[in-house]
Amino acid sequence: MTDAMNANANTHAPAVIQRHDYRAPDWLVPDIALDFDLDSEETTVIARLHVRRNGAHDRPLVLDGDGLAPLVVQVDGQPINDWQLVDQQLIVPLSGNDHVITTEVAIQPDQNTQLMGLYASGGLLCTQCEAEGFRRITFFPDRPDVLSRYKVQMRADKAAYPILLANGDPIASGDSGDGRHWAEWHDPHPKPCYLFALVAGDLAANADHFTTSEGREVALNIWVKPDDVPRTHHAMTALKASMKWDETVYGRAYDLDVFNIVAVDDFNFGAMENKGLNVFNARYILADAESATDLDFDNVEGVVAHEYFHNWSGNRVTCRDWFQLSLKEGFTVFRDQCFSADQGSPAVKRIDDVRNLRAAQFPEDGGPLAHPIRPDSYIEISNFYTATIYNKGAEVIRMMHSLLGPDRFRQGTDLYFARHDGEAATCDQFVAALSDGSGVDLTAFHLWYEQAGTPKVVARLEHGADGVILHLQQIVPPTPSQPNKLPMPIPLRVKLFEQADGRAIGDEQLILLDTAQQSLKLADKADAPILSINRHFSAPVIIDMDRSAAALVTLAAHDDDPFSRYEALQQLMVDILLADMRGEQPDIAPIITAVQRTLEHAAADHAFAAEAVLLPSEAFLGDQLVRVDPVAIRQARDRLRTQLGQQLLPLWTKAYEDAAPGPFSLDRVAKGKRRLRNVILGYLMAADEAMGAKTAWAQFAQADNMTARQGALTALVNSNAEQRMAALNDFYGRYRADNLVIDKWFTAQAASTREDTIAQVRRLATHADFTLHNPNRARALIGAFAANQYAFHDASGDGYAFIGDMILATDPINPQVAARLVPPLGRWRRFDDARARLMKAQLERILAHPGMSKDVLEQASKSLGA
Ligand code: TRP
Numbered sequence: 001m002t003d004a005m006n007a008n009a010n011t012h013a014p015a016v017i018q019r020h021d022y023r024a025p026d027w028l029v030p031d032i033a034l035d036f037d038l039d040s041e042e043t044t045v046i047a048r049l050h051v052r053r054n055g056a057h058d059r060p061l062v063l064d065g066d067g068l069a070p071l072v073v074q075v076d077g078q079p080i081n082d083w084q085l086v087d088q089q090l091i092v093p094l095s096g097n098d099h100v101i102t103t104e105v106a107i108q109p110d111q112n113t114q115l116m117g118l119y120a121s122g123g124l125l126c127t128q129c130e131a132e133g134f135r136r137i138t139f140f141p142d143r144p145d146v147l148s149r150y151k152v153q154m155r156a157d158k159a160a161y162p163i164l165l166a167n168g169d170p171i172a173s174g175d176s177g178d179g180r181h182w183a184e185w186h187d188p189h190p191k192p193c194y195l196f197a198l199v200a201g202d203l204a205a206n207a208d209h210f211t212t213s214e215g216r217e218v219a220l221n222i223w224v225k226p227d228d229v230p231r232t233h234h235a236m237t238a239l240k241a242s243m244k245w246d247e248t249v250y251g252r253a254y255d256l257d258v259f260n261i262v263a264v265d266d267f268n269f270g271a272m273e274n275k276g277l278n279v280f281n282a283r284y285i286l287a288d289a290e291s292a293t294d295l296d297f298d299n300v301e302g303v304v305a306h307e308y309f310h311n312w313s314g315n316r317v318t319c320r321d322w323f324q325l326s327l328k329e330g331f332t333v334f335r336d337q338c339f340s341a342d343q344g345s346p347a348v349k350r351i352d353d354v355r356n357l358r359a360a361q362f363p364e365d366g367g368p369l370a371h372p373i374r375p376d377s378y379i380e381i382s383n384f385y386t387a388t389i390y391n392k393g394a395e396v397i398r399m400m401h402s403l404l405g406p407d408r409f410r411q412g413t414d415l416y417f418a419r420h421d422g423e424a425a426t427c428d429q430f431v432a433a434l435s436d437g438s439g440v441d442l443t444a445f446h447l448w449y450e451q452a453g454t455p456k457v458v459a460r461l462e463h464g465a466d467g468v469i470l471h472l473q474q475i476v477p478p479t480p481s482q483p484n485k486l487p488m489p490i491p492l493r494v495k496l497f498e499q500a501d502g503r504a505i506g507d508e509q510l511i512l513l514d515t516a517q518q519s520l521k522l523a524d525k526a527d528a529p530i531l532s533i534n535r536h537f538s539a540p541v542i543i544d545m546d547r548s549a550a551a552l553v554t555l556a557a558h559d560d561d562p563f564s565r566y567e568a569l570q571q572l573m574v575d576i577l578l579a580d581m582r583g584e585q586p587d588i589a590p591i592i593t594a595v596q597r598t599l600e601h602a603a604a605d606h607a608f609a610a611e612a613v614l615l616p617s618e619a620f621l622g623d624q625l626v627r628v629d630p631v632a633i634r635q636a637r638d639r640l641r642t643q644l645g646q647q648l649l650p651l652w653t654k655a656y657e658d659a660a661p662g663p664f665s666l667d668r669v670a671k672g673k674r675r676l677r678n679v680i681l682g683y684l685m686a687a688d689e690a691m692g693a694k695t696a697w698a699q700f701a702q703a704d705n706m707t708a709r710q711g712a713l714t715a716l717v718n719s720n721a722e723q724r725m726a727a728l729n730d731f732y733g734r735y736r737a738d739n740l741v742i743d744k745w746f747t748a749q750a751a752s753t754r755e756d757t758i759a760q761v762r763r764l765a766t767h768a769d770f771t772l773h774n775p776n777r778a779r780a781l782i783g784a785f786a787a788n789q790y791a792f793h794d795a796s797g798d799g800y801a802f803i804g805d806m807i808l809a810t811d812p813i814n815p816q817v818a819a820r821l822v823p824p825l826g827r828w829r830r831f832d833d834a835r836a837r838l839m840k841a842q843l844e845r846i847l848a849h850p851g852m853s854k855d856v857l858e859q860a861s862k863s864l865g866a
Pocket residue numbers: 128130131268269270271272273306307329382385
């Protein structure tokens with residue numbers, strides 16, 4: 001622990017949990033019966049646990065609790081007095097090997113602002129138990145390797161909570177006579193308590209059904225507030241497509257007669273895969289053209305698939321301990337990425353996923369919070385639901401998939417599911433099953449599970465009498481507590497092209513770099529070969545290679561991997577922007593040529609063209625610099641945008657007109673056109689603000705869908721155009737009753753490129769519609785601001801102070817949400833001394849504040865550094 005944390009006098013340092021300390025549970029709980037008397041002010045919970053001693057030992061039963069006081073403790077039906085409550089844990093001495101333990105507690109859902117355990121949201125009662133929320137509901141061994149069969153009884157007021165849902169199948173229900181009613185649900189599949197869920201409320205369903213490949217008739221219900229039912233169709237379509245896809249691609253069929261989804265307004269994350277009863281953040285269920293962007297539609301599809309896929313990768317096979325989190329999350333993200341690629345455009349999906357990885361995971365991997373995809377220690381597990389565990393975890397599985405190919409990968413996953421069905425497994429067991437099932441030894445991949453940090457691959461091409469030789473070197477940077485690294489297995493897809501005409505030299509090759517240095521011959525001879533490397537982003541690494549602007553222009557035009565064409569254009573832009581920041585006068589002719597050519601071919605794939613001509617983000621440019629200079633980045637990027645906008649103005653205008661949408665549709669072409677139009681708006685505004693604003697306002701006013709309206713709003717909100725306030729006011733007035741859309745209104749202003757953004761954000765934090773109690777709203781303003789590099793890093797330090805204020809204000813309400821605001825302050829090492837000092841001052845202020853949660857303390861102390 002750091003000095004800063006120890007200095008925090010009135011908290012004793014929170015315990016560090018170590019992966020190597022894992023021990024099998026002392027007691028198992030094969031069965032549990034839960035009885036809920038539901039009420040938003042006070043709910044009583046009676047739990048009957050059938051416990052069984054696990055192995056020969058004489059240790060007592062230890063049940064986790066959080067904020068609970070036992071009203072009753074019984075062993076085999078008899079009240080006992082020799083229980084103890086130590087550090088929130090209920091300790092019960094037991095003489096035999098099998099007992100029934102009964103406890104009763106009372107909890108207050110209304111007062112649960114953390115949104116973990118049983119809480120109230122928009123008139124509903126719902127639960128969130130992953131990772132450690134079940135201990136806020138009842139006393140239980142709250143760890144994922146204790147699997148139980150659940151029987152759940154709920155009683156509640158019939159008018160306020162007409163619908164009562166829990167995991168598994170509905171068994172019985174009835175009227176209690178006193179205005180209350182009851183329902184009983186049984187889940188036949190043993191599960192860890194983090195997958196427990198119940199929901200009670202006034203809900204209406206979009207009801208449908210699906211027949212599985214095994215002939216099971218499954219009733220599907222998406223439960224929402226009655227008015228929201230019309231906005232559930234996209235989610236239902238995605239659910240059925242996911243069920244079919246998992247059968248086709250993985251041979252996995254659904255295993256209960258009902259599958260329920262519930263949308264709630266207040267939710268800490270995206271959604272939760274509770275067995276047979278997925279609970280969703282409403283933003284990942286509700287979508288219609290008026291209120292949701294195309295990105296929202298895609299996110300609904302992806303998250304519905306993600307949670308559904310967890311039924312096998314997570315629920316049927318779960319995690320032995322939380323260090324294995326990537327076992328279910330990395331694999332499930334990989335599965336949902338492949339699913340979404342199959343539903344739409346694989347190239348554009350890959351570009352989006354890689355952009356997200358670079359925006360969220362690379363900075364994490366290069367900063368003070370870096371951790372391997374299987375961490376070695378944690379203080380608060382909620383802090384480890386990270387881009388590393390999820391997205392880098394998915395990349396690691398993708399690399400193994402690439403090496404095996406789809407058929408052998410499937411043999412591996414078949415064995416994994418057969419071997420570990422009904423078990424709590426480890427990442428090592430996953431890799432072993434892939435190896436054994438495929439017949440390909442993947443044990444070298446253990447390094448990807450152990451070592452943090454983004455590897456850098458230095459590539460150099462040499463051509464001469466001996467042919468075309470590729471020299472590779474890999475460098476895995478030091479990360480906190482991991483100063484020295486071993487070389488990793490890095491699969492690289494490579495292909496050569498001729499400089500003069502872009503003709504391919506040979507086929508793509510998949511090479512495996514698994515030593516510190518390696519040289520290999522790629523071709524016998526070539527005139528002027530250029531290298532396309534890490535095609536389709538075959539490994540989550542940074543490639544360091546000198547390629548001329550001419551070579552990048554050739555690749556941008558001729559590479560047959562669209563992802564690599566995109567990469568070539570991005571590299572071209574990065575090279576020019578970095579040269580500009582160094583004070584050079586870079587030649588922009590090559591990028592003009594490449595963008596021009598891309599626009600001329602835009603009709604072939606509008607969505608791809610939109611990605612390809614988009615300038616690298618300010619944050620990504622910051623990551624390319626040793627010292628981030630937010631002002632220089634903004635200026636260089638603005639200059640290039642203006643030059644591209646002005647020099648290609650007729651082409652932008654024509655491409656904008658050519659991409660005119662017809663009647664609203666979610667087909668690929670229509671979505672691509674909307675995306676391209678929104679990107680072009682940025683260039684039009686840069687070329688001539690008054691002219692661009694006219695186009696944006698017309699798009700705003702005539703829009704029949706949220707993608708067009710939000711795109712136009714964003715363009716105007718970034719400007720000084722006279723239409724700016726009109727757009728903001730119109731948008732607010734039109735959507736003030738729709739929380740998910742008002743979130744966009746907050747975000748557009750918090751992400752604005754204008755100089756007055758901090759002042760606006762401070763003002764918005766006092767707006768009547770702003771609340772720290774709703775995580776979506778908090779993130780819409782605060783999260784979006786912290787991601788706005790130029791505004792957040794204002795030299796005054798006002799941005800840092802604002803985030804500090806928000807962390808202090810949010811922590812007592814919701815520590816998980818507060819802790820997620822800390823990492824932006826932890827990037828101080830990447831900035832000049834003055835900014836670094838101001839950022840550190842906020843971290844110190846947070847650490848010195850009495851009573852902070854361990855969630856925030858862990859992130860702030862690690863961010864400050866020992
Ligand atoms: N398991 C969820 C998912 O990725 C994540 C999740 C939902 C979560 N709610 C949470 C994690 C609350 C921590 C705390 O699908």
